[in-house]
Amino acid sequence: MALFEIKNLTFRYPETKFDALNDINLVIEKGEFVVILGKSGCGKSTLIRHLKSTLVPYGKRNGQILYLGQELGEVSARVQAGEIGYVMQSPDNQIVTDKVWHELAFGLENMGYEKKRIRLRVAEMANYFGIQNWFSKNVEELSGGQKQLLNLASIMAMQPKVLILDEPTSQLDPIAAGEFLATIKKINTELGTTIVIVEHRLEEVFPMADKVLALENGKQLCVGTPREVGKKLAGHDLFHAMPSPVKIYNGTGQTGECPLTVRQGRTWLDTYFEPEKEERTKKEDRGRLFKKKQGPFAVEAKEVWFRYDKNLPDVVKDLSMQVRRGELYCMLGGNGTGKTTTLSLLAGLKRAYRGKIFLCEKDIRKIKDKEKFWHFLGMLPQNPQTLFVGNTLEEDLWEMKEGLPFVGKEEFLKRMRMVVEDTEIAHLLKMHPYDLSGGEGQRAALAKVLLLEPEILLLDEPTKGLDGFYKQKLAAIFDRLKSRGVTILMVSHDVEFCASYADTCALFFDGNIVAAEKTKEFFAGNSFYTTAASRMARHLFPEAVTVKDVIETCRKNRRQE
Numbered sequence: 001m002a003l004f005e006i007k008n009l010t011f012r013y014p015e016t017k018f019d020a021l022n023d024i025n026l027v028i029e030k031g032e033f034v035v036i037l038g039k040s041g042c043g044k045s046t047l048i049r050h051l052k053s054t055l056v057p058y059g060k061r062n063g064q065i066l067y068l069g070q071e072l073g074e075v076s077a078r079v080q081a082g083e084i085g086y087v088m089q090s091p092d093n094q095i096v097t098d099k100v101w102h103e104l105a106f107g108l109e110n111m112g113y114e115k116k117r118i119r120l121r122v123a124e125m126a127n128y129f130g131i132q133n134w135f136s137k138n139v140e141e142l143s144g145g146q147k148q149l150l151n152l153a154s155i156m157a158m159q160p161k162v163l164i165l166d167e168p169t170s171q172l173d174p175i176a177a178g179e180f181l182a183t184i185k186k187i188n189t190e191l192g193t194t195i196v197i198v199e200h201r202l203e204e205v206f207p208m209a210d211k212v213l214a215l216e217n218g219k220q221l222c223v224g225t226p227r228e229v230g231k232k233l234a235g236h237d238l239f240h241a242m243p244s245p246v247k248i249y250n251g252t253g254q255t256g257e258c259p260l261t262v263r264q265g266r267t268w269l270d271t272y273f274e275p276e277k278e279e280r281t282k283k284e285d286r287g288r289l290f291k292k293k294q295g296p297f298a299v300e301a302k303e304v305w306f307r308y309d310k311n312l313p314d315v316v317k318d319l320s321m322q323v324r325r326g327e328l329y330c331m332l333g334g335n336g337t338g339k340t341t342t343l344s345l346l347a348g349l350k351r352a353y354r355g356k357i358f359l360c361e362k363d364i365r366k367i368k369d370k371e372k373f374w375h376f377l378g379m380l381p382q383n384p385q386t387l388f389v390g391n392t393l394e395e396d397l398w399e400m401k402e403g404l405p406f407v408g409k410e411e412f413l414k415r416m417r418m419v420v421e422d423t424e425i426a427h428l429l430k431m432h433p434y435d436l437s438g439g440e441g442q443r444a445a446l447a448k449v450l451l452l453e454p455e456i457l458l459l460d461e462p463t464k465g466l467d468g469f470y471k472q473k474l475a476a477i478f479d480r481l482k483s484r485g486v487t488i489l490m491v492s493h494d495v496e497f498c499a500s501y502a503d504t505c506a507l508f509f510d511g512n513i514v515a516a517e518k519t520k521e522f523f524a525g526n527s528f529y530t531t532a533a534s535r536m537a538r539h540l541f542p543e544a545v546t547v548k549d550v551i552e553t554c555r556k557n558r559r560q561e
Helices: 044-049 077-083 100-110 115-128 144-156 174-191 226-232 237-241 244-251 262-272 283-289 339-346 393-403 409-423 438-450 468-483 495-501 519-524 532-537 547-556
Strands: 004-012 021-028 033-038 060-067 084-087 162-166 194-198 211-216 219-224 297-306 316-324 328-332 354-359 377-380 456-460 487-491 504-509 512-518
Touching: 021 044, 021 211, 021 219, 033 044, 033 237, 044 162, 044 194, 077 084, 084 144, 100 115, 100 144, 115 144, 144 162, 144 174, 162 174, 174 194, 211 226, 219 226, 237 468, 244 262, 244 532, 244 547, 262 532, 297 339, 297 487, 316 339, 316 487, 316 512, 328 495, 339 354, 339 456, 339 487, 377 438, 393 409, 393 438, 409 438, 409 468, 438 468, 468 487, 468 495, 495 519, 504 519, 512 519, 532 547
Parallel strands: 033 194, 033 211, 084 162, 162 194, 328 487, 328 504, 377 456, 456 487
Antiparallel strands: 004 021, 004 060, 211 219, 297 316, 297 354, 504 512
């Protein structure tokens, strides 16, 4: 008997003209690892919310969902609470207590388990997930990765039969994300727990899958094994989301069996390609090649220190950095290292107790807020919902007109139409901002910021929740902004995006920038903070960093039959 059977599921949100889900049919067997992919707003989150009655959104639904052969709506709330675990995108939206140990016990207490059983389950989960060292901490002290792990452990304490996850790695750095996904796979293989996961970052999770479902505009595009789905999506917009080995395989002629992992990719490259024939660029020449272009600084920090309280340790420590006008500068690094705090300092939202910050050669302390945020500085926060104040997205965009009194109504309308087209949110204008998916919310928030036409754009995780297809469009928007002299400084965990489009990349560690180099040089020298394409091909092609680099080099160095 299948765990879930979804039969002809159709769903439409109130006061909308189109179905969010249209005739979905899917069987999820016990113990399967199922990955659901698709563009932002295609219905992925809507679909998985239908797998737990308490999370089903309000609207008109047709079709049937069976859980172990029984109508899901007829399964008791207690059984669903214990057997169907659900991990949200943001752990802060799901954690409900103040202490780590209490969070682990909370669900069990609500289920009415006796104290002895609760203590045993909590101890077991703390050991299994490696939580012992921070078992007694306050939840607010945890990093993003620790919070998501705690969230997962709290649900697993209930011993669910199925674990449903909605983009659980979207706020994690690459290393923490890899560790989290490895834990998910361990739960699947060792405990037999069924996994249903929605993800945009497919490099690691795609090869783990037994079954992959691709959605487009609420419809079932295809379903099958990872290799079957990868082959079917070749040439489709969704192919941009595929892992690097799959894209490299497709771009070089599809010889042999398609590799899914970096390890398989290395073996495949060794079989069909020779080491790079051309003499590699000498180190000293490479240094000249990556030399920073000259020009004035748009952002400059000199020996900046910051702490949240005089009795707490420093979060930003002796930070010095320079960002030139018209460049895309990306800051990468682990969760909790001080990147977001640094953006707040550069925006003047927080004030350093030592050091100086200059924006376009002006001391930030001497720039009035009115001058700073009118046609000068724009900032996209990590949580885009903090920017929304209207009942519809259209109201939210018009709200920006109040901050631009010198711009006429017709001129503002023209500007708004251009930004709406760039960010592809025209079909969302009548929706409440809080009803948008994660990726749609990111695009809508970016639209609000772009309406200010800032000279300096500070972005905190702008690709979070975005599909691979729209990331390319975002890069095109960045190129247009840069051509007009706009400086873009972004914090990101998206290594692949930064490697493909950034001018300069910096690694943030322990409150400071430990290295800032031109993008190709930066990633070519790293072992972990680098792309999957680089890890796959560096033994043959040391300077190939992106999928495009590897494909181009492969074409020149194919092994002779």
